[in-house]
Every structure is written in C-alpha cells, then in structure tokens.
Amino acid sequence: MQPSPRRIDEKTGRYLPVIYPEEVPYWEALKQRKLILQRCKSCSKAWFPIGPACPHCFSMEFEWAQMSGKGVLHNYVVYHKAWTTWLESRVPYAVIQVELDEGPRLTTNLLDCPVKETRIGMRVEAAFEDITDEITLLQFRPAKT
Amino acid sequence: MTELAQAFLNKTAVCGVGLKIGKYPDRTHLSLAAESFKLALDDCGMKREDVDGLICLSFGSDYDRLLEALGVNVRYAYQGWSHGRFISPMLQQAAMVVGMGLAKTVAIVHGRRSKAYGQPAEPEPWRQGLGPHGESPAYGALAPAFGAAIAAQRYFHMYGGGNEDLAPVAVAFRKHARMNPQAIRRDPMTTEDYLKSRWIIEPLRLFDCCQNNDGGACIIVTSAERARDCKKAPIYISGMQGVHAGRDYHNLTLPGLGVAQQKVYKYEPKDEDLYAYKMAGITHKDVDLLMTYDAFTPLVLFVLERFGFCKPGEAREYIKNGRIELGGDIPINTSGGLLSEGHVIGWNLFIEAIRQLRHECGERQVKDAQIAQYACFLGESIIFRR
Numbered sequence: 001m002q003p004s005p006r007r008i009d010e011k012t013g014r015y016l017p018v019i020y021p022e023e024v025p026y027w028e029a030l031k032q033r034k035l036i037l038q039r040c041k042s043c044s045k046a047w048f049p050i051g052p053a054c055p056h057c058f059s060m061e062f063e064w065a066q067m068s069g070k071g072v073l074h075n076y077v078v079y080h081k082a083w084t085t086w087l088e089s090r091v092p093y094a095v096i097q098v099e100l101d102e103g104p105r106l107t108t109n110l111l112d113c114p115v116k117e118t119r120i121g122m123r124v125e126a127a128f129e130d131i132t133d134e135i136t137l138l139q140f141r142p143a144k145t
Numbered sequence: 146m147t148e149l150a151q152a153f154l155n156k157t158a159v160c161g162v163g164l165k166i167g168k169y170p171d172r173t174h175l176s177l178a179a180e181s182f183k184l185a186l187d188d189c190g191m192k193r194e195d196v197d198g199l200i201c202l203s204f205g206s207d208y209d210r211l212l213e214a215l216g217v218n219v220r221y222a223y224q225g226w227s228h229g230r231f232i233s234p235m236l237q238q239a240a241m242v243v244g245m246g247l248a249k250t251v252a253i254v255h256g257r258r259s260k261a262y263g264q265p266a267e268p269e270p271w272r273q274g275l276g277p278h279g280e281s282p283a284y285g286a287l288a289p290a291f292g293a294a295i296a297a298q299r300y301f302h303m304y305g306g307g308n309e310d311l312a313p314v315a316v317a318f319r320k321h322a323r324m325n326p327q328a329i330r331r332d333p334m335t336t337e338d339y340l341k342s343r344w345i346i347e348p349l350r351l352f353d354c355c356q357n358n359d360g361g362a363c364i365i366v367t368s369a370e371r372a373r374d375c376k377k378a379p380i381y382i383s384g385m386q387g388v389h390a391g392r393d394y395h396n397l398t399l400p401g402l403g404v405a406q407q408k409v410y411k412y413e414p415k416d417e418d419l420y421a422y423k424m425a426g427i428t429h430k431d432v433d434l435l436m437t438y439d440a441f442t443p444l445v446l447f448v449l450e451r452f453g454f455c456k457p458g459e460a461r462e463y464i465k466n467g468r469i470e471l472g473g474d475i476p477i478n479t480s481g482g483l484l485s486e487g488h489v490i491g492w493n494l495f496i497e498a499i500r501q502l503r504h505e506c507g508e509r510q511v512k513d514a515q516i517a518q519y520a521c522f523l524g525e526s527i528i529f530r531r
Contacts, residue, residue: 007270015282020273055392074403077294080344083287095286105406107281120302137283
C-alpha cells in the first residue's frame with residue numbers, strides 16, 4: 001500500500017483519510033481487518049494519533065501491536081447539518097470518540113446503532129468499512145457481549 | 146513575576162482602534178485592512194509615518210503587499226497565523242516589541258472575507274492533519290463546531306445539564322448586540338427562540354454558533370508615554386499570559402474534559418495558570434468586564450472555569466439570572482461577541498474592551514469600567530486598565 005494524499009473520492013464525493021507515509025502499516029492492517037497501533041518498547045503504552053515518539057515517555061522505539069478492538073464509547077455528537085452532498089443522505093449521524101481498553105482514544109462513527117441509542121459508557125468493538133478498493137476505515141459498533 | 150515584567154507593567158498602551166464589520170462582497174481583504182488602518186489612525190490622531198511596526202495575520206494579502214499598499218515602511222514586521230487563539234499572542238507581541246524598543250508604534254492590521262476569493266472555504270489542506278480544524282472528514286466530522294460540540298457533550302456528561310444550559314449565553318450576547326449599532330445579528334432572541342433554533346451538531350444549535358462575515362480591524366499599540374499624547378485616553382496593558390497547549394489542552398475545550406487524548410479530571414486553575422492576574426496585581430473579582438472568544442457558546446462556560454470565576458461544573462448555574470449581562474456581576478462580550486456582533490477573528494472583542502474602558506459605548510457602557518480582561522478557554526489573556 002502507498003501513502004495517499006487524496007482528500008476526496010471523485011466518484012462518490014466522500015472524504016477520504018489522508019494517509020501519510022508513516023501511517024501505512026495502520027492502513028494495511030485495517031485492510032486485513034486488524035487494528036494495530038504503535039506501542040512503546042520502553043514503557044509498553046500504546047498511543048494515538050500515529051506519531052514519531054511515545055508521548056508518555058518520549059522513547060522513539062516502538063512496535064506496531066494488535067489492539068483488542070474493544071473499548072468504551074467515551075464521547076459523541078450528532079450531526080444534523082450535512083456539510084457535503086455525500087453526507088446529505090446520512091444525517092443525522094453520530095461521530096464518536098472511543099476509548100480503547102489499551103488507553104488511546106479514536107474518532108470514528110458508530111455503525112449498526114440508531115442515533116437515539118448512542119450512550120456514553122456503552123461497550124463497543126471495532127468494525128471495518130471498505131470505502132474504496134484500497135482504503136478500509138476503522139469503525140465501531142455496539143459490543144455483542 | 147520577573148523584574149522585566151515588573152518594569153513592563155502599564156508601560157505600553159492601546160492608543161487607536163478601527164473596526165469594520167458587515168457584508169462587503171465587492172471588496173478585498175486588502176482594502177478592508179487598509180480602511181481599518183485608516184480608521185485606527187484617525188481614532189488616535191496619528192499619521193501613518195508614526196507607525197514603524199506591523200503585525201498581521203495570514204489572511205488575504207501578505208504583510209509586504211499590505212505595507213506597500215499603505216505606503217508605510219516599518220522596522221518590525223511579523224505575520225502570524227489566522228486563528229482566534231493566536232490573536233492574544235499577537236497583541237502581546239506588539240506590546241513587547243514596543244517595550245523592547247524594536248518599534249515605537251505597532252499596528253496590528255487585519256482584513257477578512259467570509260469566503261476567500263475564488264477558493265473553497267476549507268481548512269488548511271497543505272498542513273499535516275489538515276490544520277486545527279481538519280477534524281476527521283472521512284468520518285463526517287467536519288467544521289469547527291465539532292470541537293465545541295464534543296467538548297460540550299463531555300462537560301454535560303461530567304457535570305450534568307444539557308443544551309438548554311447554553312441558552313443564557315446566546316440570549317445575553319444578543320441583548321448586548323441590540324445595543325450595538327455595528328452588530329450583525331440584532332433581532333431579539335428569547336430562550337424559546339433559542340430552543341427552537343435547529344440542531345447543527347447536537348448538543349449545539351444554530352444559535353450556539355457564530356456567523357461568518359466580512360470585516361477588518363486595526364489596533365495600534367505604543368508606549369504609555371506616547372499614548373498619553375494621542376486623541377483618546379490610553380488603555381494600558383497591565384497583564385498577560387499565553388495560550389496553554391499540549392495533550393491536555395485540546396482545540397475548543399477545557400482541560401480535564403477528556404476530549405481526544407485529554408486526561409479526565411475536574412480542572413481548577415492553579416497559581417501558575419493565572420499569571421496575568423498576578424502580573425496585573427488583581428484577581429478575577431477586580432474585572433469589570435470580560436471579553437472572550439465565543440465562536441461557540443460552550444467556550445464561555447469553559448473560560449469562566451478556566452479563570453476561576455466559578456468552580457468546576459458550576460458555570461452552567463453561574464451564567465443564569467443575568468449575571469453575565471450588562472448590569473450583572475460580570476458582563477461578558479458587551480458588544481454581542483462573535484455570536485451576535487460578528488466575527489473578525491476576535492479582534493473586535495479586543496476593540497470592545499478598549500472602547501468600554503474609554504467609556505465610549507453609550508447604551509451598552511459598563512458603568513465606570515476600569516479593568517477589562519480578554520481571556521479564553523485555552524488560557525490566553527490580556528488585562529487592560531484605563
């Protein structure tokens with residue numbers, strides 16, 4: 001997989017994630033239905049967003065480690081205004097911040113859950129959404145158990 | 146406080162201001178900036194040759210084109226970044242430049258168009274992460290309101306309450322705007338009107354969000370001594386502190402709310418978080434009016450807790466019953482703020498502070514105002530004194 005500077009999918013009008021060179025392993029793993037994040041070789045903590053050093057201890061030695069994909073819905077908002085044409089058929093939709101059991105928080109959407117049932121504190125698990133032939137987006141859905 | 150700060154106190158002043166707010170579809174950033182500069186010169190009775198320092202933001206034309214257009218040569222020029230959080234540092238810098246003798250008189254000049262000519266009104270695609278308002282577009286997380294909405298949601302989760310608790314902010318500032326002939330949004334607004342306004346990003350409604358408009362602003366800073374010879378009363382710069390930043394200070398939120406990677410805790414300011422008060426030798430109780438960056442209503446709750454006007458989680462009660470309105474304990478954004486007066490990156494908030502301390506605000510004048518504070522949820526602040 002290559003880094004991807006493209007911001008918008010011209011075919012659908014959907015915004016794409018800009019994929020920077022150092023983020024490629026993360027996106028390659030998502031394509032394989034796996035969530036990996038950087039984990040510090042010095043203090044063993046994982047971090048996000050993807051970056052050059054451990055923000056906890058500033059070690060620059062890290063490995064890509066698979067996460068459980070489980071976490072808690074830490075925060076959310078509901079978009080009623082559609083900022084793009086692609087979003088018009090999708091409002092109202094929730095944007096959530098998930099706190100993984102490993103610690104880092106990620107911003108995604110909540111799939112398979114009506115907006116009205118979205119609650120801070122609910123258990124969620126990783127889901128994977130193919131948005132182009134190359135790019136799979138990390139998403140979350142309510143935990144099954 | 147350092148010795149240098151001690152010597153610097155009240156030794157610089159704002160001597161002139163100029164402001165344009167409205168719809169100017171046929172004008173450029175450059176012409177709005179130039180007119181604001183002229184208005185500020187007229188306001189203080191200076192000539193353009195008196196200005197030997199320029200600070201501007203990256204909006205419209207660059208500093209050198211602006212100076213070329215104004216026909217002014219300076220010995221100190223700086224161009225900063227166009228975001229509300231960076232306007233305090235620029236005014237602080239202007240004062241420090243004057244204090245250090247790098248220029249005698251610094252003009253901060255800004256021109257703004259709500260939509261850049263020929264460009265989409267988008268954030269900063271050339272920056273890694275798409276800039277401060279890059280958000281997460283692939284997830285439909287677009288627009289600056291996202292940051293304030295997600296912070297407000299955490300605030301309500303931690304402390305109780307909900308959207309209706311933001312109404313007093315929108316209603317108070319609209320009341321103020323109705324006493325301000327320059328304000329853009331001047332229709333009356335009741336709590337019921339507020340609650341009927343449509344959702345934008347829940348928990349924020351339309352009336353929780355400021356509008357976008359064209360405008361221009363200029364603030365001229367010089368030595369206290371020189372300012373005393375100007376047309377209007379000098380407004381002294383008495384204290385300041387910077388933008389606090391890092392993992393615990395996320396975009397459009399208060400520390401402790403747990404937005405993005407922030408720690409979750411009940412934020413209360415420590416002494417070092419209140420350096421501006423220490424420098425000015427005051428506490429928040431001495432402040433006659435507070436001006437704050439109110440692009441979104443929750444930011445007003447946050448600044449009150451950030452500067453210790455109330456305890457963690459108490460701001461939603463604190464703002465009720467007219468406390469933040471003219472005539473209340475602590476009038477906030479007496480011009481109507483970004484929410485109702487208009488959006489000139491916040492320069493208009495500084496200009497209102499100056500005009501209030503000069504006692505030129507007519508119907509909306511804070512009686513006998515002596516000390517005005519500009520302060521924001523990220524911790525940046527300037528204390529002005531007449």
